[in-house]
Amino acid sequence: MMNxxxxxxxxxxxxxxxxQKGVVQAVDGVDLDLDFHRAVVILxxxxxxxxxxxxxxxxxxxxxxxxxxxxxxxxxxDVMPFTDEEYRQNVRWVSMSLxxxxxxxxxxxxxxxxxxxxxxxxxxxxxxxxxxxxxAYKMFQHVGIPADFINRYPFELSGGMRQRVxxxxxxxxxxxxxxxxxPTSALDLLTQANIMNVLKRIKLELGxxxxxxxxxxxxxxxxxxxxxxxxxxxxxxxxxxxxFFPAPLHPYSQMLMASVxxxxxxxxxxxxxxxxxxxxxxxxxxRFAARCPFRFEKCDExxxxxxxxxRKVKCWLHQ
Amino acid sequence: MSTxxxxxxxxxxxxQNLHVWYELRRLGFNVIGHVKAVNGVxxxxxxxETVAVVxxxxxxxxxxxxxILGLNIPTDGELSxxxxxxxxxNDAGLRDYRFEIGYVQQxxxxxxxxxxxxxxxxxxxxxxxxxTNKTERLERIRKIMAEVKLHPVNDFLHKYPHMLSGGQxxxxxxxxxxxxxxxxxxxxxxxxxxxASVRVEILKLMHTLQEQHHxxxxxxxHDLSTVKYFSARIFVMYAGSLVExxxxxxxxxxPLHPYTHALLAATSDPNAANAETYKSVPPxxxxxxxxxxxxxxxxxxxSKALAGLCDVKEPPDFEPxxxxxxxxxxxxx
Ligand SMILES: Nc1ncnc2c1ncn2[C@@H]1O[C@H](COP(=O)(O)OP(=O)(O)OP(=O)(O)O)[C@@H](O)[C@H]1O
Ligand SMILES: Nc1ncnc2c1ncn2[C@@H]1O[C@H](COP(=O)(O)OP(=O)(O)OP(=O)(O)O)[C@@H](O)[C@H]1O
Ligand code: SF4
Ligand code: SF4
Ligand SMILES: [Mg+2]
Ligand SMILES: [Mg+2]
Numbered sequence: 001m002m003n004x005x006x007x008x009x010x011x012x013x014x015x016x017x018x019x020q021k022g023v024v025q026a027v028d029g030v031d032l033d034l035d036f037h038r039a040v041v042i043l044x045x046x047x048x049x050x051x052x053x054x055x056x057x058x059x060x061x062x063x064x065x066x067x068x069x070x071x072x073x074x075x076x077x078d079v080m081p082f083t084d085e086e087y088r089q090n091v092r093w094v095s096m097s098l099x100x101x102x103x104x105x106x107x108x109x110x111x112x113x114x115x116x117x118x119x120x121x122x123x124x125x126x127x128x129x130x131x132x133x134x135x136a137y138k139m140f141q142h143v144g145i146p147a148d149f150i151n152r153y154p155f156e157l158s159g160g161m162r163q164r165v166x167x168x169x170x171x172x173x174x175x176x177x178x179x180x181x182x183p184t185s186a187l188d189l190l191t192q193a194n195i196m197n198v199l200k201r202i203k204l205e206l207g208x209x210x211x212x213x214x215x216x217x218x219x220x221x222x223x224x225x226x227x228x229x230x231x232x233x234x235x236x237x238x239x240x241x242x243x244f245f246p247a248p249l250h251p252y253s254q255m256l257m258a259s260v261x262x263x264x265x266x267x268x269x270x271x272x273x274x275x276x277x278x279x280x281x282x283x284x285x286x287r288f289a290a291r292c293p294f295r296f297e298k299c300d301e302x303x304x305x306x307x308x309x310x311r312k313v314k315c316w317l318h319q
Numbered sequence: 320m321s322t323x324x325x326x327x328x329x330x331x332x333x334x335q336n337l338h339v340w341y342e343l344r345r346l347g348f349n350v351i352g353h354v355k356a357v358n359g360v361x362x363x364x365x366x367x368e369t370v371a372v373v374x375x376x377x378x379x380x381x382x383x384x385x386x387i388l389g390l391n392i393p394t395d396g397e398l399s400x401x402x403x404x405x406x407x408x409n410d411a412g413l414r415d416y417r418f419e420i421g422y423v424q425q426x427x428x429x430x431x432x433x434x435x436x437x438x439x440x441x442x443x444x445x446x447x448x449x450x451t452n453k454t455e456r457l458e459r460i461r462k463i464m465a466e467v468k469l470h471p472v473n474d475f476l477h478k479y480p481h482m483l484s485g486g487q488x489x490x491x492x493x494x495x496x497x498x499x500x501x502x503x504x505x506x507x508x509x510x511x512x513x514x515a516s517v518r519v520e521i522l523k524l525m526h527t528l529q530e531q532h533h534x535x536x537x538x539x540x541h542d543l544s545t546v547k548y549f550s551a552r553i554f555v556m557y558a559g560s561l562v563e564x565x566x567x568x569x570x571x572x573x574p575l576h577p578y579t580h581a582l583l584a585a586t587s588d589p590n591a592a593n594a595e596t597y598k599s600v601p602p603x604x605x606x607x608x609x610x611x612x613x614x615x616x617x618x619x620x621x622s623k624a625l626a627g628l629c630d631v632k633e634p635p636d637f638e639p640x641x642x643x644x645x646x647x648x649x650x651x652x
Binding site for chain 1: 375376484485514515516517518519520522523541542543544545547548571581582583584585586587588589590591593594597598600601602604605
């Protein structure tokens with residue numbers, strides 16, 4: 001159903017890569033919805049396709065793409081048919097920007113951080129250098145970087161400060177949506193907590209929506225309005241964080257949550273035996289079947305997404 | 320899941336006032352200062368005892384461990400193992416000492432040589448330590464592989480690291496650390512690079528091995544939530560010093576040092592309510608160890624700092640309750 005206030009609607013998004021050994025189905029039929037001023041967390045383990053999903057949404061594609069298809073509705077308008085030029089002018093950085101994985105280590109070492117942050121505003125919004133620096137300066141305040149850092153170079157900044165710079169760079173064009181790929185996983189605990197506070201404040205102050213991509217389950221709950229669980233290239237469960245955290249529905253989600261060591265409880269964490277399937281040759285039925293304790297005959301067939309109230313789950317148990 | 324600590328134990332490792340400073344040189348010539356990576360660390364570790372060293376990146380955890388492993392020479396202080404002072408050991412003694420300690424390093428993906436298969440990786444320490452009989456070596460390799468659950472053993476013997484998952488690679492690293500039957504294991508962030516669903520499996524495996532072999536373990540981590548599953552005591556490290564040392568349960572329930580409070584506050588459990596509040600975390604970042612703050616190294620970030628004291632004088636260890644040590648002026652009685 002179309003909803004006029006919906007910020008983002010992703011339908012059956014696919015991104016496959018060609019390699020010498022075969023086709024990697026990194027993103028394989030992802031559905032995802034997001035409203036304005038909301039944050040969805042995409043949780044999944046290493047290699048399940050999280051970074052590829054962010055690239056598919058921003059159309060930042062490598063050369064070896066084997067398939068790229070689906071619908072991507074931004075404020076109700078499908079942007080997939082856009083030409084690359086239209087995408088660059090209207091979508092990437094303008095409506096939707098990205099803080100890439102390990103962004104803080106990817107800043108240009110020979111350009112001052114102030115200039116780096118203002119660059120997207122010049123490039124995508126057509127601002128003059130002075131105007132763009134003015135906006136950059138404002139963003140520095142939002143992300144908590146002292147004003148006199150504007151002329152410094154990346155190597156003069158700590159990891160936490162560099163991550164704030166990467167965040168300011170994504171914010172400087174005032175996009176409605178920011179995709180954050182593992183924004184805190186390389187940072188220390190206290191620095192991580194400080195960045196999470198910054199993200200929370202920006203969401204309130206600027207009304208930005210987030211797609212937060214991470215494998216860190218505990219930290220993800222710091223920002224999540226909604227949760228999407230990704231497994232082997234697909235989203236297997238989505239729902240409100242308030243419903244999800246106390247009672248995940250999909251067997252994989254349940255086992256993943258049970259694997260989290262907790263500081264404030266005596267629960268004995270469990271682990272999931274086995275490994276995710278190869279994305280080159282995933283099973284035709286449920287992709288979690290080989291590791292699932294609830295598997296039954298039906299599971300040899302791929303489960304569709306079942307709606308349970310306002311939650312969704314891709315598992316035959318919830319038919 | 321933690322070891323009993325109420326019975327008296329024999330001391331295995333004893334560390335007194337250990338300092339590890341690295342020289343800072345200008346253009347490779349004159350020394351212009353020091354990185355004070357370990358600054359006055361003291362503790363004792365009993366046979367079969369497990370401790371966790373918890374602290375943020377760059378606080379000196381690896382430097383401390385490398386010194387314990389005999390890879391760094393202490394700038395000052397004393398280190399003894401089974402009553403023998405390491406500084407007084409000759410080369411052969413130091414070599415034997417190294418065989419007593421197994422090392423599980425931080426990054427499983429970088430820890431294994433890519434051109435050696437599992438058998439070769441596990442055989443190497445046996446050859447170096449002088450096990451000359453090939454049959455005996457193979458027997459010991461098979462035994463340890465079964466213990467770390469790399470089975471069926473025959474399937475894994477001839478696999479190369481890139482053919483293994485992260486969890487399997489870490490099992491090989493653990494097997495290599497265990498193959499010489501050491502008395503002590505030093506595990507530097509053994510699970511931080513692994514996926515959530517595998518982490519617990521490796522921690523549980525290490526716990527089982529610890530119990531079965533009555534190993535002493537030093538577990539280095541930045542993740543407080545994994546500590547209680549594994550260690551009887553916790554040492555909290557900040558900027559080169561152990562600022563709090565206590566029994567695990569006690570430290571988690573009754574933390575004393577302001578930095579420990581901050582670490583606990585910053586550690587989340589998955590809970591939707593987290594999104595509704597800001598975390599109270601101290602501002603700033605750990606200091607440079609080349610030029611650490613005077614007095615208490617945490618004072619520029621500490622909301623409880625006592626002006627005129629904390630910024631002037633370094634706090635010694637206080638013991639406000641038996642066995643619970645804290646280096647903070649708030650506990651001077
Ligand atoms: N350009 C590419 N060509 C071929 N394969 C690729 C390419 N990019 C990614 N892959 C593969 O696609 C799969 C998904 O990778 P992706 O980086 O999206 O995972 P991820 O969930 O972000 O993992 P991580 O948590 O480790 O960052 C992996 O198997 C990866 O090796
Ligand atoms: N060989 C060396 N020469 C000079 N400085 C060093 C050397 N090794 C480490 N350091 C410095 O000593 C300090 C402590 O480093 P160490 O690796 O012990 O920290 P750590 O707690 O293990 O950090 P991490 O959690 O990132 O592994 C750091 O400032 C580091 O840069
Ligand atoms: S569809 Fe079947 S195999 Fe897949 S998660 Fe559900 S019960 Fe398990
Ligand atoms: S000694 Fe002072 S500055 Fe240091 S932690 Fe205690 S109160 Fe804070
Ligand atoms: Mg990724
Ligand atoms: Mg280290």
